[in-house]
Amino acid sequence: MTSNKLADAYAHCVAMARDHYENFPVASRLLPARIRPAVTVIYAFARSADDIADEGDLSREQRLARLDAYRCRLQQLLADGTPDDPIFIALQDVIARHHLPLEPFQRLLQAFHQDVEKTRYADFGELMDYCRCSANPIGELLLHLNDAATERNIGYSNAICTALQLINFLQDTNQDYRENNRIYLPQDEMQRFGVTEQHIANRTTDFAMQGLMRHQIERARRLLESGAPLGLILGGRFGFELRLIIAGGGRILKHLHENSRDAFARPRLTPRDKLAMVAQAALPRVTGRKRPGKSGCGI
Template identity: 85%
Template sequence: MTSNILADAYAHCATIASNHYENFPVASRLLPARIRPAVTVIYAFARRADDFADEGDLSREQRLARLDEYRHRLQQLQRGESFDDPIFVALQDVITHHHLPVEPLHRLLQAFAQDVEKTRYADFGELMDYCRCSANPIGELLLHLNDAASERNIGYSNAICTALQLINFLQDMHQDYQENNRIYIPRDEMQRFGVSEQHIASRKTDFAMQGLMRQQIERARRLLESGAPLGLLLSGRFGLEIRLVIAGGGRILKHLHDNSQAAFARPRLTPRDKLAMLAQAALPRMLGRRRGPGKSGCGI
């Protein structure tokens, strides 16, 4: 393979990443420079596969077929076969040079296929199984890229990634329902609070909906905080990036909590939020001492 082909493949992945807005930045400049291209490639793979599940007018069978094709290509990659798809050209290079496991990428594809076939979750256990495939693999791969994938660190990372996934579900409740007929709030918890699907369809924020939201926010906050020690265990730019992501999740939870009477208003991070995130990420121990007992490190 020529250096030009590989450079073009990485540039293709960078274009995919740059064309999508996320509250949590992709390949942030805070990440160590040596892993930014790899993060961009992993994101491009995930983004394209996610589009197979969500975008366009494909039938259920066509969506699953495209995801199966990606699964087959991952198997080819593991056998060392070559590709003409720029995403897989770059991905093969990333996996080879960083000695990454391929299993987390297979779990991502499993989550996208599940999005095609499953639109409701009976309880939180089912939702956690989904997050294990849809969210946790990204954190695991980042740890591997930074040679920090110990069992302890992966446990903290899984808590953070699952919390961020739950936060996204809360931000996008109406959009997920309207665009893809999906509800990522456990059905048994909706029933317990007296919330029906009509609440989500009509963006109804009554006392029942507010109670359900408070419970969902609190659970996400606990998960986020349970993984927060990872940001202190990791040094340098990567540790700073992890703390910044945790702080960003906390700020979004704060907006959701403070705007409980508008449960379907999607929070946006303001310049003031970003300054608070930077302070929390740069001075975590000092701010923790000031906060005192009983106060959340996530800003709630």
């Protein structure tokens, strides 16, 4: 592998990250400089596979075939194959350089495969299994990049990543339904609270919908809080970045709880929210992990 070809591959991943940036800590200046290129490559891999599952006018069969091809390319990295795709060229270097396990990447592809085939979740157990593949691998890989992937830390990370995935579902309930016909609310809990798909189709916020959303918000809050100690265990820039992400999740949950008139309104972080997040991340022992107040979201 020539140095120019490898440099071009990394540059391709950086360009993709800039074009598609969402809520992923891509090359954040808060992250240690030594891992920023690797984080960008991991993001490019996940983003490109996610685009196969969601973007464009491909048929179900075409999406699955392309994801299977991605799985084969990933497996070939184990056999020291020579990839020709810039994302996989850079990914091969990242995996070798940082001694990353392949299994989290495989789980990510499993989640994108599931996105193509599954649009409803019978219960919270099914949703947790999806989060185990769609969200938790990112946290695990970041821990590996920081030489902090102990069993305890992975447990905390999984709680945080699952909570953040659930928060994303809650703030995108309307978008997921209208754009991809997906509902990430457990079907048995919808039935228990008296919520039907018509509530989502018509954006109906009544007593039943409010009750269901409060239940989801409180569960996500508990999960986020249970993983919060990781922000204190990890030091330096990575620890601060993690505490900032946790604080952001808490603020979004607070806004979701306060959206009592419209359960489908997507919350936006205000400048005041961002100042509070920085304060909580900078002074975690003073401002972090409060017990719930009237809002029910006192992270």
